[in-house]
Amino acid sequence: MQSAREALTASRRAPLLSALGMVTIAFSLFAFGLFGLVAVNIRRALDQVEERVEIRAFLSDSADIEQVAAAMKDIGEFPEVSRVDYVSREQALVRARKEMGEFADVFEAGVLPASIEVQLRPGQRSPTVVKSVADRMKTYAFVDDVRYGEEWVAKLYKLRNIATVAGLTLGVAFAAVAVIIIGATIRMMVLARAKEISIMRLVGATDMYIRLPFLIDGLIKGVLGGLLALLLVWLTNRVINQYFIETIFFDREMIFLGIVGGALMGVIGSLVSVGRHLRRI
């Protein structure tokens, strides 16, 4: 309680430095948050494209409907598979006509074969998984051909890998920059109170007593900086949404994680800065 008061008093004594500290934390988290926003949206875009990964097994004209139904049940039980649909010749024709628009007349009834369409669960759409499911589907005698856009799936998978690696690398770099800036800011605040700290030590304050107000201060600044950063990212997101493209914002868990992250950075930054300072005096 006393330490919390001490932390507030210290902020009141140096309001400019204190505000500067908080704004610095907010802006470094804002940069990190913007990056996060981009990452989240790229990921969502990739997810949406990936949802379209599907495997089509074209059936021979002589396929027995009961055998097909049994096969569909089997396939539906594959752990990778989320959904199996039967597309009859008539349905295939309707769909093709719809997709072709003005060239709809090109198709005649009976040209297109019936098929089984399989959709895969999220996380089960890599080229190897897709190929393995497709291969298993090929084993049915009544299946003439299986298609899944092999090249397209491979490219998509590659793109996803690149996005993940780039995201992680940039994320770590942005986080490191944020941590360094926040650390330097807190160090500045510690140095501004160096005389006070040295006098505290002289009159017999324990390290914990000296540290605690800084930790609380770091926590408050981290949380406030995190909230401010969040507000800025949210505003940016709104502007992008209104004038450029439709984007999504962080979900609740990520917002919570962001604020906890800010608080942790504040606390750890304080711990490290004060610890280093105390070791020297």
Add this chain to the structure above:
Amino acid sequence: MIRLTEVAKEYPRSGVALSHISFQVKKGEFVFLTGPSGSGKTTILKLLYMDDRPTQGEVWINGVSSRNASRREISLLRRRIGIVFQDFRLLEDRSAEANVRFALEVTGAPKASIHPKVSRVLTQVGLATKALSFPREMSGGEQQRVAIARALINDPFVLIADEPTGNLDERATRSVFQLLRDVNASGTAVIMATHDLDLVRRSNYRTIELNHGRIVFDSAESPASARPLQEPFDLLDTPTDASETI
């Protein structure tokens, strides 16, 4: 109560600061540490309040040994030691009263006990009417009194003063010194490092004289006539070429 045994202190860059330092200070004693600049006075004081540890030997103070004292033990020890510096080391952004209170608060003293104690100590140093003044509004002598009040607030068994009159004019020097004598008269030991030979001569307190990091004289062990330096130490520091001082 305080014992230094064969203490040596060496710094990696500046070399030997102290060697073969042994002496004891009894309860309630007043001891002057004298000697020219760089002779090791401040180093000894730092070892006493354990701001630094000896390279060799042992400093023993109030049951705490320099050999194995933890940081926490050192903090607790400092609550029983009053420390005063030449530059006062007051916090400029708070009043005399707040500066003194600060020393009590950081020890986690009960809130109710703080105000009466601070008032008592400020009265003791003659600053009851200046409790709300800020350091910049006070004279050097007054600021040093605030520093002494802060040092006394935890009822120390020893007051360590590093050139407490070094920044003061003669009048302020006399009054601060008198205050230290009063503190000593009430039972607190005082160890005072000083350049001021007049002050040393005018009183009959024990004097330990240092030169080049060694004790060259201790009045508790030798008669006063055996003292090697009769001239003010300051002469030793005066450059021989007068033009350098301009």
